[in-house]
Amino acid sequence: MTQPLLEMRDIVKSFSGVRALNGVSIKLARGEALSICGENGSGKSTLMKVLSGVWPYGSYEGDIFFEGQAVKAAGIRDTEALGIVIIHQELALVKELSVLENIFLGNELGSFAKLNDEDMYRRTRDLLKRVKLEVSPNTLVRDLGVGQQQLVEIAKALNKNVKLLILDEPTSSLTRNEIQILLNIVHDLKDQGIACIYISHKLDEVLDLSTWVAVIRDGDHIDTRSAAELTQNDIISMMVGRELEALFPREVHDIGETVLRVKNAHAMQAGASIPQVNDVSFELKKGEILGISGLIGSGRTELMQCIYGCYDGRYSATIEMQGQSLTIRSQRDALAAGIAMVPEDRKRHGIIPIMGVGRNISLSVLDDYVTYLGAIDENRETQDTVDYIARLKVKTASPELPIKNLSGGNQQKAIIAKCLLTNPKILILDEPTRGIDVGAKYEIYKLMHALVKEGMSIIMVSSELPEVIGISDRVLVMHEGRLKGEFDHQGLTQEMIMNCAIKEGV
CATH class of the missing domain: 3.40.50.300 (P-loop containing nucleotide triphosphate hydrolases)
Structure with a gap:
């Protein structure tokens, strides 16, 4: 690896005494792509929150260096000023605003009294051309498809003079054609010297895009290896700790x-x-x-x-x-x-996020637990949900824990448990x-x-x-x-x- 653009050394992050990251170290040079792989709950997102300033300096142990300088960010604004930009799986665009307004939101050109509309329009048009998105800068984001909105997010990052772009599950809702467009753009950004950290469960994309692949398991850094030396089975074995x-x-x-x-x-x-x-x-x-x-x-x-x-x-x-x-x-x-069904969009149609895991599981058969007095037999309900949590190996601290706090895989297993409870x-x-x-x-x-x-x-x-x-x-x-x-x-x-x-x- 050439001189690192980014280096994270021995990062430790704990929540309520439980270590989510246990001395993780990664580094990355300009124009390279590092994919971070691991099961849900392995610590990938926590590591990126540390890097992007969501978890500020002082809330974790270890050191971060960017362009050779120590990073002590108090928040996302500090890391973005350095050129570190993260695009989350849940896009952070304002649907009722135009593409131009989203790209310059909080970074408008001109003065408070008079914005420089012409320069912003010209700049937006150039950015859209750079990400190969053929829409007007005045198009409302709500009128764009998910793939196009993803490209707007990348254009927004480029407008911040990004040097390191972090993409968190960017293709989970895209079509095959949109995925290829996005991958091609990331390859172009690498050719322009922009580094990329890529988080995805799609290992074919990981191998297509990456210079390096780092694997995290249960908060531990298992290994970082050249993508050219790896197969999908190699990555899977490192992720799960066993040969499949x-x-x-x-x-x-x-x-x-x-x-x-x-x-x-x-x-x-x-x-x-x-x-x-x-x-x-x-x-x-x-x-x-x-x-x-x-x-x-x-x-x-x-x-x-x-x-x-x-x-x-x-x-x-x-x-x-x-x-x-x-x-x-x-x-x-x-x-x-x-007939029972696990829906395509679990967050919208499968769960009630603020409700406990157990009650989410029992919701479809709640009438079965109503006693002759009209009350719910909570002991029997809890016993059944605990049994299904154990059967499907749903990882949760308690049946009362809000289901939104679970990883995607554990939410999905809870939804399947809800269906199975209906026999x-x-x-x-x-x-x-x-x-x-x-x-x-x-x-x-x-x-x-x-x-x-x-x-x-x-x-x-x-x-x-x-x-x-x-x-x-x-x-x-x-x-x-x-x-x-x-x-x-x-x-x-x-x-x-x-x-x-x-x-x-x-």
Whole structure:
């Protein structure tokens, strides 16, 4: 490594006497990219909060040097003045303001009496060209897609004369095309001498982008190695502290008779002229993991929402379970029929953030704990939730801890526990491993296999093609609202799925 731009030495950070970082050291030169990998809760975000000034000097032990000078930041404004800029997973843009206004918010050109609008417009236009975003500086951020908003954040960072750009899970909500655009831009920034710290669970991106890969586990710095020397399996082994025979464990299980038939499913969004789901029919068998693949916007999630009775628009379908016709117009109807669903967006639709972990788990069956006097039998409720917390290995200090304090993987396991507490015959998992680390993914895959061995049937929607192929017994592929193909997992390749997912016609 050449002369470091950044050096963090022996960083220690504790919370209530518990060490979140235990002597972590990293360094990075200009024009290099360092990916920091680790399971959720390993300390990655804490380390970045120390570096970016969220945790100020004096609240941690150790030393930070930037361009050879000691950093003793009192807050983010101090680190940004040095050229250290962080872009969080949750974008910090004001949706009702324009692109220009967001880029210059707090850093306006001109005086209090008169802003220099022409210079800001010219500067914004140049920044947008630099990040290859073809929109007007006057465009409202709310009118941009998530990928475009991510590029606005990068333009905003460039406007602050960034020397070190920190990207925290930047592609978790982006399409494949948007991901490639973002990666290309980061490569360009590296060529311009800007250093980058990249945090992602997507190891293909890590290896594509990185000069170096550092792994943190339980607050300890395991190793930093050249990305050119590593494979995904190498990184996974360092992250979880054990060799994984395969990222996608496949276990033998019996597949029985058809338990669910969906015929002629249609879904139309209000004000739309093209159906989100267009005459889709399929079957699900007992003890089967059925994968649903397709590009974003293909209708996968909308189809699952129709089955679960939560689609926000007009929909219709003929649904039969074990030969009996079902009328599902609400989530209550679906749960009563034995169908449970883990939603795609867990933060918006899966949890109540300020509520305790235990009550989040019991929420769907709260009526079951009401006594004849109208009170809730809290002892029985607590016992059941504690049992499921243990069964799914949800890491929480207490069932009363607000679920927002859990890592993404543990939130997801709690949502699955909530579904399992309803004793479903069919479990729908929509993007079950999005934004969670490989260790938590592996646990969820093992759980899925255990459930189908017990006779449950699972429908899994996923954008990750290796996951679809590695876990599913059978795969359905959707394109523009229609079902375009069906494959057995034997011999199935990513190319076969993609060819089916993008083709026109039947």
